[in-house]
Amino acid sequence: MVHFGPDTWLLPDSLPVEGLLAALAADFGFDTAPEYEATVVYADTFDWRLYQQGYLLHCHDNCWTLYHEDNSEVTVQQGGPELHAACFARDFPPGRLRELLAPVLSVRCLLPLAAVHLHGRQIRLLNRDEKTVARIVVETQEPVDGERCYRLVRLFGLRGYGNELEAVRGILATAGVTEPVSPLVGFEEGCRAKGRSPLDYSPKFSLELNGGETARDAMARIYQFLLETIIRNMPGVLADYDPEFLHDLRVAIRRTRSGLSLVKRVLPAPVADRFGRVFGRLGALTGPTRDLDVYLLAREDCLGRLPPSLRPGLEDYFAGLSRKRQAEQKKLVRALRAKKNKAVFAAWQRALKRRDRQPADLADLPVRDLAGRIILKRFKRVSRDGRVLDAATPDTEVHRLRIQCKKLRYAMEFFGSLYPKQEMQGLIRHLKKLQDILGSFNDLSVQQEMLRQTLKSLPAGSRRNLDQAAALGGLLQSLFREQQELRIHFTEAFAQFGDQETSALFHELFGKRQEPA
Amino acid sequence: MSIIAVYNIKGGVGKTATSVNLAYLSARQHGKTLLLDMDPQGSASYYFRIRAPKKFGAKKLLKGGRHIEENIKGTDYPGLDMLPADFSYRNIDLALDECKKSHKRLSKVLAPLLEEYDRIILDCPPNLTLLSENIFYAADYILAPVIPTTLSLLSLEQLFAFLDEIGLDRDKVVIFFSMVEKRKKMHTEMMQSLREDNRVLRSVIPYSADIERMGIYRQPVAAALPASAATAAYENLWHEIQELLAI
Numbered sequence: 001m002v003h004f005g006p007d008t009w010l011l012p013d014s015l016p017v018e019g020l021l022a023a024l025a026a027d028f029g030f031d032t033a034p035e036y037e038a039t040v041v042y043a044d045t046f047d048w049r050l051y052q053q054g055y056l057l058h059c060h061d062n063c064w065t066l067y068h069e070d071n072s073e074v075t076v077q078q079g080g081p082e083l084h085a086a087c088f089a090r091d092f093p094p095g096r097l098r099e100l101l102a103p104v105l106s107v108r109c110l111l112p113l114a115a116v117h118l119h120g121r122q123i124r125l126l127n128r129d130e131k132t133v134a135r136i137v138v139e140t141q142e143p144v145d146g147e148r149c150y151r152l153v154r155l156f157g158l159r160g161y162g163n164e165l166e167a168v169r170g171i172l173a174t175a176g177v178t179e180p181v182s183p184l185v186g187f188e189e190g191c192r193a194k195g196r197s198p199l200d201y202s203p204k205f206s207l208e209l210n211g212g213e214t215a216r217d218a219m220a221r222i223y224q225f226l227l228e229t230i231i232r233n234m235p236g237v238l239a240d241y242d243p244e245f246l247h248d249l250r251v252a253i254r255r256t257r258s259g260l261s262l263v264k265r266v267l268p269a270p271v272a273d274r275f276g277r278v279f280g281r282l283g284a285l286t287g288p289t290r291d292l293d294v295y296l297l298a299r300e301d302c303l304g305r306l307p308p309s310l311r312p313g314l315e316d317y318f319a320g321l322s323r324k325r326q327a328e329q330k331k332l333v334r335a336l337r338a339k340k341n342k343a344v345f346a347a348w349q350r351a352l353k354r355r356d357r358q359p360a361d362l363a364d365l366p367v368r369d370l371a372g373r374i375i376l377k378r379f380k381r382v383s384r385d386g387r388v389l390d391a392a393t394p395d396t397e398v399h400r401l402r403i404q405c406k407k408l409r410y411a412m413e414f415f416g417s418l419y420p421k422q423e424m425q426g427l428i429r430h431l432k433k434l435q436d437i438l439g440s441f442n443d444l445s446v447q448q449e450m451l452r453q454t455l456k457s458l459p460a461g462s463r464r465n466l467d468q469a470a471a472l473g474g475l476l477q478s479l480f481r482e483q484q485e486l487r488i489h490f491t492e493a494f495a496q497f498g499d500q501e502t503s504a505l506f507h508e509l510f511g512k513r514q515e516p517a
Numbered sequence: 518m519s520i521i522a523v524y525n526i527k528g529g530v531g532k533t534a535t536s537v538n539l540a541y542l543s544a545r546q547h548g549k550t551l552l553l554d555m556d557p558q559g560s561a562s563y564y565f566r567i568r569a570p571k572k573f574g575a576k577k578l579l580k581g582g583r584h585i586e587e588n589i590k591g592t593d594y595p596g597l598d599m600l601p602a603d604f605s606y607r608n609i610d611l612a613l614d615e616c617k618k619s620h621k622r623l624s625k626v627l628a629p630l631l632e633e634y635d636r637i638i639l640d641c642p643p644n645l646t647l648l649s650e651n652i653f654y655a656a657d658y659i660l661a662p663v664i665p666t667t668l669s670l671l672s673l674e675q676l677f678a679f680l681d682e683i684g685l686d687r688d689k690v691v692i693f694f695s696m697v698e699k700r701k702k703m704h705t706e707m708m709q710s711l712r713e714d715n716r717v718l719r720s721v722i723p724y725s726a727d728i729e730r731m732g733i734y735r736q737p738v739a740a741a742l743p744a745s746a747a748t749a750a751y752e753n754l755w756h757e758i759q760e761l762l763a764i
Contacts, residue, residue, distance in 0.1 A: 096547070124593070129566040129567075129568065130566060130735075131565070131566035131567060131593065132593040158590070158591035159589055159590060159591035159598055160567075160570070160588065160589055160590030160591055160598075161590070161591065
């Protein structure tokens, strides 16, 4: 969350800036900076990564300015790309701004949020030595699509000049500057005009269930939440801004499918069957583009695994993947735009909202009674499969365990709000560690398979192909070795998750004899 | 995180002008910087228009902790704070003498400030006292402005002899030429001979009316006259020091 200091007020309409300065003139000298004026466009990732870290970024043509809540000053101001479409950290010229943005944005792009017309001036308040003892900024913020115009006074103190700061506060209050306001009011209003508000999207699943509500109502709310995630990510997927839109969309689809297969006899069987197929099809439809995204995101890592002499061959390989992805993305967009899909989401929503003519037999069960049973069942399954995991387990078995873990994780996330938060977080943390190892293992497996396929289809003959084959061979070797190393850690990774203590906690939390919350 | 002491036994060699301008340049490069005015004359404080708080003095300085933190003042420049000097610093040796481990007291007092500041710059008084000894222990580098004259050479020898006496490494001392007048033949000759035997920075600060006038406009020359030759000279000096500190 962004908090830019407490000392910000609305300037009453009846009080002109000159009136404010006249009130201060008895105690302070002034040094007024030239007036500034610009229409700035605020930018952030779709999931508010900058805002979450306390940053605020805006651009004015190609001049970018970054602020941080810890500091009233500009953190960095620098030239950069024009924000016509999606901008990535890599689109910025090398320098401090890029260094600050890259780790926060990661693979996500910046999108334009609100446009706000700003104008104002900074006034330094001086003591008898003409030393600055405080600064005030008088600023008008006018969201371009908004209805209101805000006149703000902001006050910034200086270390060691607390008495002066207090004096200025007093003078402002006497002059009628008494209504505190967020310094981001123009930004927030501008976002609202565009149908957004800070932190209104997060890929995390968070839904407060009520233990007493029926399983049918609870599941409908869960599916509804996931459907909203799907719908909200759709424009980003179609426009292909950054790979995370598709990723988040696919996770929501997978969660929905897991829900449909884990939680049986809550929705009427024909409904569950039909939409199980629908979301299965959507999952398959979006798979190829995502797979290629994953390979392409690993590009730097892969290049780093090879000696420089082999790298050009790998560049060819990635260029090929990139072309393939373009083609797949086109296909995906066409498929998602099809009327059939739009109708499907509307039908799913109707199915969730209407009363079932023939309710399933567990529909009216309190969700609390159902949740524990489902989580415990998934846990037992993971324990059973995980216990036999060792360095020699075949890849396919590892993959199966990975899927089991995912199902357990989703079940825990769906119903997490029914259980004590701290215990839940602890268990999920343990599970996540195991999942991370299995996930990395699987990625390495899939990457190798992809390389083998490419090698098989590579025609012999040209020097170029020979270079590419050598690069792929080198990469295969490196991936294989890392995968072997991961295997060594299987036993201990599972031991951490499947120990007595964790198992006991699972049984205690989700077992039959639990007290109603 | 480093502590740089700007020091010379001789007065009037440009210590304060150097401290003030380097501190300003350091802060401008996104390094949170604290300038400590150790000279009871308080010239650095005067340049930044900062008066010492009423209840602050040598004893408070040596107590450290919140006694220092409460008296640090923000300058007019982002990222640059200063601890103003107080006239009572003239008797600081007496106060130091009462402390335990009296020659390392300043190190101890400065240590917690390094958590907040990337760089601490000390503007030192021109003498060779228990306070100087404290400064030499605390500083990572002793930056010595030297006017290329025979007397300055003498003061350098005194500094080295003193460091040997208290068992500190001569390598801490970094010399640069200050208030250089190109047209004076003696300056050029002295610079040449000094460079032969010592580690001396390439950058040279020329004698400049712009620097002398800092007392009138009461700002670092790099802030008041950013396009001047004097500013360029301090910028070069700061770049060279940065290389030295590897920051």
